[in-house]
Amino acid sequence: MIKHQLLTAALLLTAAASPAQSSSSWNNKQCAVVLTYDDAIDVDLDNVVPALDSFKLRGTFYLIGSSPVVARRLPEWRSAAQRGHELGNHALMHPCDGSLPGRGFVTPDNDLSKYTVSRAVSEVRANNVLLSAIDGKTARTFAYPCGDLTIGGVRFYDQLQNDFVAARGVRAGLQTAPQVDLTNINSYMINGQSGDYLIDLVKQAEKSHTLLVFLFHGVGGGHALNVDLQAHRQLLRYLKNHEKDIWVAPMVEVAANIKAAQPGVPATPLR
Structure with missing residues (x-):
């Protein structure tokens, strides 16, 4: 009960923080929702892109440049970008900090704790070159592999x-x-939650005039972190049915809107 009351109070305080200002940032709607999909896996192209396209919604796909699914299905990624989906940067090799607890899956070659900052930066920039060759764009967003921000205490970003x-x-x-x-936008990592849970998050964002970012991996399989196809489709249907109140757009567009509203920060041309 106390936890619920604290959550309610936090949402009310957030809602009180200039809803008109937030509304203008959210394309004059009540809130913004960004659908992000990590790791460049087959289900992105097999399940997610067709589902988004069927509702005329657009998402952000954070691609690992070294993923064989990028190399094998380049024309499909290019086609998705042409239809308005963002191809975001998830680093060339997806390095994660292997020194942290629970990181037994990290290989020595891709251990961020053994990287130099210059190596991490160079690999991310190399992935940008690859992504630009696919979609022809220069404006895009980045997603931290495993959410790791630092190398030896230094924020490489x-x-x-x-x-x-x-x-x-x-x-x-x-x-x-x-x-x-x-430099570190919040997101909700989804793994096994129901469609009702996903929709409830959207309703909270509507009430509080806030940004809601979903972080998906597998959709209908393909990854250890997964959401059921039906739950994902239930979310998309709700977003489509309430599009007069909810701005659903790729991360690059939403972030550019936020950036443009910040004093002294030049707007980023989306090209």
Whole structure:
């Protein structure tokens, strides 16, 4: 009960933080929802893109440049970008900090704790070159592999801020536009939750005039972190049915809107 009361109070405080200002940042709607999909896996193209296209919704796909699914299905990724989906940068090799607990899956070659900052930056920039060759765009966003921000205590993204509109992290939370940290945007990682849970998050965002970012991996299989196809489709149907109140757009567009509203920060041309 106490936990529920604290959550309600937090949402009310967030809603009180300039709803008109947030509404203008959300394309004059009540809230913004960004659908992000990590790791460049087959189900992105087999399940997710067709589902999004069927509802005329657009998402952000964070691609690992070294993924065989990128190499094998380049024309399909290019076609998805041409239909308005964002191809985001999830690093060339998806390095994660293997020194942290529970990171037995990290190989020595891809252990971020053994990287130098310059190596991490170079690999991310190399992936940008690859992505630009696929979609012809220069404006895009980044997603931290495993949500890891630092190498030896140094935030490597500090050297990449001019390369991206924004970066997405893995910390959960709803935020109004002025509260959003464009170097580490909040997101809700989804793994097995129901369609009702997903829709309830959207309803909270509507009430509090905030940004809601979903972080998906597998959709209908294909990854250890997974959401049921029906639950995902239930979410898309709700978003489509309430599109007069909810702005659903790729991360690069939403982040550019937030950035444009920040004083002293030049707008980023979306090309």
